[in-house]
Amino acid sequence: MAFLPVYHERNMKNIAQLGDKTKKVVLAVYAEAIKEEINILIYSTIRTIEEQKRNVASGASKTMRSYHLVGQAFDVVLCDGPVDNWNGYGKPDFIKFIAICKKNGLTWGGDWNNNGTSRDETFIDSPHFQLGSIGYGNDSFETKGIAELPKPVVVKVDVVKPASEVKPTVKPISKPIVKPATKPIVKPKPVVVKPKPKPKPKAESIKKIGTIKIINVSNAAIICDVPSSTKSQNIGLAPIGSRLPISGSVSGWFEVIYKGKRDYVNEKYGRLV
């Protein structure tokens, strides 16, 4: 496998937390994304009740029946090299990724009713995918912490045998990528390339889905370029009481439309109005 997403190790660790059935589907999806050389970061899978309560209180999430709580959902962002591209949800690679997910039975948060358009959705959660077909909370956790990428290897069958004896030609041979470490293996630390945020493309297609009011700050809330308190750069300030249009949310953050671009305000500092 020549291509691997920059965040492959982190992706596998996060996938390893999913429920067994969901994990199987997500691993198949992920393997196909790798084949298509789609550089993604799966930044969130399972979520605690406390985290979800905060998301619902802030309006970032709509339900306490989140599929994240039961290990049947994940959130993903497209990357440009090591840089998370939070404006990448309309990019060809992400559209391809959505198609792979749908083909494997996952529901996308940008098209809940799976009718091929986001226009009729009232709440768009672009990074979100979930496995709803098995029912809510029906997954098991026997393989928690373990994820193995399916690696199809073609096994030649030379002798013609009766159909019942013919072995499948494609047999997944898997090598565990992530498993609970019994012996720590000393490995040189990978060189961390500091992601340098690129100037964001003009996103005239950002759709407003609501408005937040800035709260819980003494003066103003910081507007960040990415939804991360450690990796973001400050883009601007939103004074307390001011209102900002939003285009959606990602875990813990509102996606605000600021100067025509998509930026982020921590959910603690905004309330849907």
Ligand SMILES: [Zn+2]
């Ligand atoms: Zn989600």
